[in-house]
Amino acid sequence: MSLPARTDVLVVGAGPAGLAAAIALADAGVDFVLVDRQAEGANTSRACVVHARTLEVLAELGVTDRLKELGVVVPTFTVRDGAAVLARVPFAGLPTDYPYTLMVPQDRTEAVLLARLREAGGDVHRPVEVTAVAGDATGVTVTTSAGTVRAKYVIGADGMHSRVRDEAGIGFTGATYAESFVLADVRMSWPLDREEVSLHLSPEGVTVVAPLPGAADRYRVVATVAEAPERPGVADIQSIVDARGPEGARTRVTEVLWSSRFRVHHRVADHYRAGRVLLAGDAAHVHSPAGGQGMNTGIQDAVELGRLLARVVAGEPDALLDTYEAKRRPVATEVVAFTDRMTRMATLRPRVARVLRNSVMKLAFSLPPVRAKLAYRLAELAAR
Template sequence: MKSTDVLVIGAGPTGLTLAADLRRRGVDVTVVDKVADGANTSRAAAVAARTLEVLEDLDVSRRMIAEGLVTPHFTMRDGERVLIPVDFSTLPTAYPFTLMLSQADTERILLQRLTELGGTVIRPLGLERLDQDGDGVTATFSDGSAMRARYVVGADGLHSRVREQAGIGFSGGEYPESFALADVRLSAPLDDEGVILFYAKSGLTVVAPLPDKVFRIVAPTADAPECPTVPYVQRLLDERGFGPGKTVVTEVIWGSRFRIQHRVADTYRAGRLLLAGDAAHVHSPAGGQGMNLGIQDAVALADALAAVLGGAPDSVLDDYSAARRPIARQVLALTGQLTRVATLPPLLRPVRNALMGLASHLPVVRHQLAWRLSGLVYR
């Protein structure tokens, strides 16, 4: 039976970051994922300043910046009217911006770094069962094979098999709204606008630039189609953006619909089983916090596992759970508030926008938004 120090289930950004950081520290780590290579699609797109900071030692930040789009500001708007500008450029960091980069590219860069460090991902291979004892964990997989590990980390998302096998509760619920998501090309790209959150009376729409003149459109809507079309996305932008015909969609590259949940695991540890990323917490995509929180979990967990495997007391893993879980709860509170504000009943939206306009005159409001969205508040 093959053995490893750390078995990571899930090769998304969280699992890849954890594995690469452990390899960098000389830890024997194995990564498996049930999804075939290349089957993932672009989802998260915003890489926050704090995430770039924690990835520095892994020699990944510079590679991401070389391929991504540097965005030093967000604007919250009602049509042409700016409600609240969010400026990252004055923040005390080497990365005073949000980096726009598709999740597929982030995963590719992280996998490249893992490979350079001597690691690989075994896929497609699904986890069936975990049996832990005082010395380690035996993992049994869908093909009948088994592996022995000193610790197993679930970085396997919302429907985490590791969390299920560990018997860890996942408290929370689901938002009633569905969301439309589409990556599109526009006839007149908004090159200088940065990320825009349109708070229109008919609903919120996010327009975020990506590399190669692609724009990510996200909108809560009751009638989100499974595969958004050009006319559908055009209607959203006409009704909720700068106005009819101001922003013309020429192509939908990829799209989907999704619903969002808000949950936090009751603990991030059950003996030799640990959780990170979406296996530990899921929340609204408002503010682009999800992938960032997972990557930051991974770096913190790599610290803890490397210390314990090097002889530190086992309680260091409890410290990881105790430190990261409150941060997840803070992020859930922030993203929940942003989502509720964005999805207020139509009659209340003009009042909301008026209050946002008034709040924008307070420097502390603009600074706090930038500080929290950048993740620097969690240093």
Template structure:
């Protein structure tokens, strides 16, 4: 049952909402977390948790149990069919997690939900938000099962955020930025190493190949007109066209598959009075590079710590600073993902020059290290607050 009042209402129980709720609960804040789905999703888009995200999850007690359920990737490869153009090593990163953790988003959500339950918070389902307005005392949220007055509301309800729409925050992006993607978990016969993920740069668009626990492989590809449920034959054609050529992969089984479309968009502000945005409610971009869920969790921890400080007596301007920090990061990540897509889709005449340039980059250790810092999210240490309790100077 919904409470009549709460300090913080979080709408959306994906990784972002769960991480925000856990951050606040561990700071002793009264938090209510709701979701419109009857059950958590068992399939999911994201399949990688990067080093900086794991550092933040360690603060919440969720890092170790998640690592135990994932597969560690020592490197990330940029490939053109059989050629490795750039090898990005993670094993020398300045972190306790010198790897990328390959794990389904649904498992990440399970771990965060378990940690929330341990501190006495559960997800309230299914409640669909139908109205939201705010006044001098906070906000009033109407659901199809009741009304909640909250001092603060966090919109973590994804791309089609009802919180964002009801608040009237514009969600804008460049014209013509829509992309269509195929997403699948498969079992394949492959000679590719299971200790690394790869992105294949192909004329038709990038193809991400990422191993997961239990012998599965996650495939993500930009395509022009994907089918509703890509089957073995369709995914085999994608691998034949974009994957290894000399020793091609063979798809044995499709465990699940889907398609989705998205525009590259960023909210014009991450705060409107007592309403705050985090995760996909504030930014949407290509999944190339595996940045979306990671950025959302980083938003959540930053916002949770900031909001806990404000509830403890810090000035509300701290929340404006949160919005000012996170929006440029979202724009930068969107641009980074777009550059990966454009690298993949250069015209055939320009591909030799592109490949030569990338191979030159690959022999420069400082450049590879910078790329690893960027992919891992560790570059955010300098630009994001995400302070631990008692340390207000940043991560």
């Protein structure tokens, strides 16, 4: 497809956030262009947790039922330290039509969103790399590897290293965790129920294990390590689950289906808007994967922003767009703080501190209101 010279909204980045924003624009009849620098869509698993609030938002776009067919429903979140269960948090009873977490790999989520976008008449221009963004009082001129586009508004959904954010001069305040993260989809024998996502606390680091759709031995493992290998293999994952999994359990990793390593930042954009340039997804906020909040928050950003832009393009005051940052940035700052607390709590090393933490958690989560509050928080229902 040739790149149009003019459009109402240019969306940069065709990950989950960019695709969701484009669907919202397409459904409203807005003229838009969606570009991505990659030659083809993501074909790796990456983020795979979809929480209740995101399922509500995606249901409005008509894709939740499709995702459910591809995912596995997980109704419980647990926190463990060795053999001890410190907290068992059920999602049942939440005030939503989706009282659970849905585990579905990101490549499948993106495929479903792309199919939905095409049904609405849209598509992605690839590979198109943005090299400059210059805004003025009436629009934004965006220089790309495929030509120049003049847009009334630009959505930067181009990830943590956002060129759009940098070109707009928006700061990205925060820091980087010292540890690196291992991310792997594996086949393994795992002693815990496939109806739970489990967070394992240990002085070696935080580890999350969650079931994946498909065969009963497919799981996602996310773990902090001092220095992760470039492509974690069977021996690497085996050593992690041996050291941090349930004590006395027989766990055997038989295959690594996909793996990666990454460093995690906890950062929030200083502003979500600079004139006619607006940010969504990882371009606006990044944080620890503890709790699986990142992609969820980004999709919710994108749908909210797409709908606001549709109203402005249709003639409502431009000032309406100021409500986007006012509503969504506090959500991101709370997510960053929440996931940072989870990460630091999970990686306590002194034995006395760990014993105290475990005792407090067991006592607190024996109370139904505390369990319900955490379930509500993880499900992101507070972001309605």
